[in-house]
Amino acid sequence: MPGSFPEGETAVHRSPLAVAKGLTTCAPPDVCTVYGAFKHRLALDPDQLTMGQRSVLRAGDAAQKLKPVLGDYEWLTYRQINEITTELGAGLAKLIEDMKEDGIRRVVIYAPTSRQWTLCMLACYSQGMQVVTAYDTLGDDGLAHALSETEAQLVFAKADQLPTLQRVLPRCTGKVRAVVYYADEGVDMPVAAQAALEQIQITTLDMESALRMGRAYPRDPSPAATGSDTALVMYTSGSTGAPRGVRVAHGGVLAVCGAIEQLVPDIIDRSSDRVLSYLPLSHVLAFFVEVFCLYAGLAIGYGNPRTLADDGELIGDLRALRPAVMLGVPQVWAAMRANILRQVERRPLPIRWLFHAAVEAKTWLAEWRLPTGWLDAVVFRKTRAATGGKLKIAITGGARISAPMQKFIAAAVCPMIHGYGLTEASGLVAVQLPGDTSLANVGPPVPSVEIKLKDVPGAGYFASNQQGEICVRGPSVFQGYLDGGDSCVDDDGWLHTGDVGQWVEGGRLAVIDRIKNLIKMATGEYVALEALESAYMASAHVAYICVVADASMRRPCALVSLAEYAADATVDVVLAGLLEAGRAAGLPPPHMLAHIRIDPEPWTAENGLLTAASKLRRAAIHKRNEQPLKDMFDIMSQRGERMDG
Known part of the structure; x- marks a missing residue:
């Protein structure tokens, strides 16, 4: 943006969409809460299908090297979701009400990504409760920290997590008084989970019993929350030290959804395209995408990192769902690339040469907006079929991806765009626009934030070179840490991310370093x-x-x-x-x-x-x-x- 700016800082950059209209603060029309996003689509398309989950025909057993057998995707309508979440919300509210606890009502969701996770989330919001996210792999110490610090009254968990809960609950200084759990339908309760259930000393009941309680003690939805209220206490993954609880507002998440709504490409067909959800919903990347899909009416199909690809008699989630959109972190794409290359290296030398030449050729053609369909049909047919054959766009985030990796996936699978965000900014700060074939950048700011770069003199990064620490301001910036400790937001509202960026051609942002990982x-x-x-x-x-x-x-x-x-x-x-x-x-x-x-x-x-x-x-x-x-x-x-x- 033109104009003067302080010494040691770059100009403030905004999306062109935000220059004239101002920063996006919610999703149209004035949807500012997560539950409001669901109700918006319910009113428009009550019979739209979403939240598909595969039936479990046979459970896997790692000890016996027995792979699971999964059935087809089974779907719910928005109308059915509304009925379930209203009943479940009433049941959870009754449980917490019976505890006669005062103060903020919080529910910890301690479970892997699944339909039940999202149903519980919506049920909590239907009764004005806050959600606390806890990774299902958080470990004893991290879970005990989250339960104690948030003073949550109830935990929603998958049966597999019950042994961890049984060990951790006696250590907690919080107010947990009940556990609601679920297990895969059609599968026996795990032996360890059943044993743990018998030893947990507080109220425990399965999800179906909580639904019955809601039907016995019905109450209308009472979401209460506004955009400025806390939606989530989301724990960062804790690469160093104890994880910190980040307070994310409803309005922050919906500002991000509103920004995406302005950027959604015409290639996405909301009536038929499907989005694969398998990344942890306890991570902000998966969470804000989930909320956007519920708001926009995009069908969500749940998967699991271990069952994405075909494996023997198992038809993988990708081929079963045939998604149009898939999110991933660099490790997912690295595994996909390695699997493709392993298949290619088994072929004769001329075929291997042709494949690698085709990657380069398709990259060049895409850059010049020239047709590439013939390469997809001749060379990349099998690699595309392995992902279901309908992928239109891959979105990578969570960490930086190398340019060669992005180029490879874009050629061999589908176009890939790179995004950048963090929990403290409700998940999304910048993202490449669909059709952008450039590499090694994360695109321009999204319409819900503005960005500037600030000198990092000790490491040789200066705004005069269009480099510096990435600072973000806007309605999606978080409300502070739950522990009340030092914030990374200054008095002018700028979130200091700790990441180092550089402005490159076209107003795009490249993330080039992390201050704490700079070594002299x-x-x-x-x-x-x-x-x-x-x-x-x-x-x-x-x-x-x-x-x-x-x-x-x-x-x-x-x-x-x-x-x-x-x-x-x-x-x-x-x-x-x-x-x-x-x-x-x-x-x-x-x-x-x-x-x-x-x-x-x-x-x-x-x-x-x-x-x-x-x-x-x-x-x-x-x-x-x-x-x-x-x-x-x-x-x-x-x-x-x-x-x-």
């Missing part, structure tokens, strides 16, 4: 750990990579978790692939890896090496690999690549 090396040069990891993730061997650097090193090293199919790869082979990915990304010599070590244990949220949002827990990874790290450091010291003193 022995050469005096800064390296950005996340930026390097994004580049090296383009290697097909890698599931995750944790780059290690400090002031004693001339070059970084890394710990690596291998992709499943590459489990037998040697260190030399993996390092060669990583260096090739680094060269392809244009990394300078000081940023090329000196050494790596391979961790034989997969990195997961369950074993504490990843957050529930699939981000690295660096301290936990380092601790687990103390000896391999020491071995690398010793070798680097011997070779003059590391200075111990």
Whole structure:
């Protein structure tokens, strides 16, 4: 935007849509609460189908290496959802009312992404309750922290989570007095869950019993909330320290939905297109997309990361649902790319050459807006069919994706756009516009926020170079942390994100670093750990990579978790692939890896090496690999690549 601005800051940027109209504050027509978003579509299309979930014909059993068998998607109408959530809301309200507790009514949803998760969320909002999100992989300490700090009165959980609850509840200092749980229909209650249920010392009842209670003690919906009221206490995934509860307002979420409504492309058919929901609804990315779909009438089909692809007799969620829109984080796309390349590498050399040439050709044609359908039909037919054959757009977020990865998925699967957001901004700050084929950026600001960049002098980022810390202001900025501690919002309403950005061509924002992960090396040069990891993730061997650097090193090293199919790869082979990915990304010599070590244990949220949002827990990874790290450091010291003193 033109005009003067303070020294050390760039001009403030807005979406062109927000320049004339002002920042978007809600979804049209004046929908400012999550429950209001649902009621808006209910009034327009009560018989529209949404919230499809697959029936479980046979449960899986990891111990016996028995894979699940799932049926077709079964759908609910908005009218049916309204009936269920009204009854469930009445039942939950009765339970909390019987506790005779004063103050804010909060319900912790401690469950994986599912139809039941969203039904509970809407039920809570129908009676003016706040929702507390807790990842189903949060672990004992994180769950105990969330239950105690929020003083929630009720927990809604899947039966699988009952053993964790049984261990954690006695440690809590909060007010939890009841647990409502659900299990997969047609499947026996897990033995461990049944045992835990018998030991939990507070009121427990299944979801069907809560519905019956709502029918026995009916009450009309009483949402009460306004746009300025707190909708969520959403716990960040906690890559360092205890997770913090972020207070997100109804109006913040609906400002984001209103922004998306202005950006939704004409290629989306709301009457027939489906959106696959499998990312954690406890993460803000999945949550705001879910709310937008309910508002817009887009059919949501629930899946699971473990059942996305076909596997033996299992027809994967992608082929069963045939979605038009799919969200993912970089690790999802990396796994998809690795699976495609594994199939390609089994083909004769001329076919492999043709495939890779077609990726380049399609990228060039798309950039010049030239037809690419013939390549889809001839070369990419099988890769597109594996995702159901109807994908129109892939949206990536949660972390930065490398340009080679984005280019590959856009060519082999469907067009991909990159977005950027954070919990403290209700999920979305900037996103590429549909049809934008540029790489290595997250597009312009969305209409609900304005953005400026501010100097980070210690790391050499200056607004005069159109670089600096990303600062965000607008109605979607959060209300503060539940613990009341230091906020990252200044007196003028600017949210200081801790991310470093750069303005690039066309008013687009590129996220280039994270301040806390900037490391000054022995050469005096800064390296950005996340930026390097994004580049090296383009290697097909890698599931995750944790780059290690400090002031004693001339070059970084890394710990690596291998992709499943590459489990037998040697260190030399993996390092060669990583260096090739680094060269392809244009990394300078000081940023090329000196050494790596391979961790034989997969990195997961369950074993504490990843957050529930699939981000690295660096301290936990380092601790687990103390000896391999020491071995690398010793070798680097011997070779003059590391200075111990």
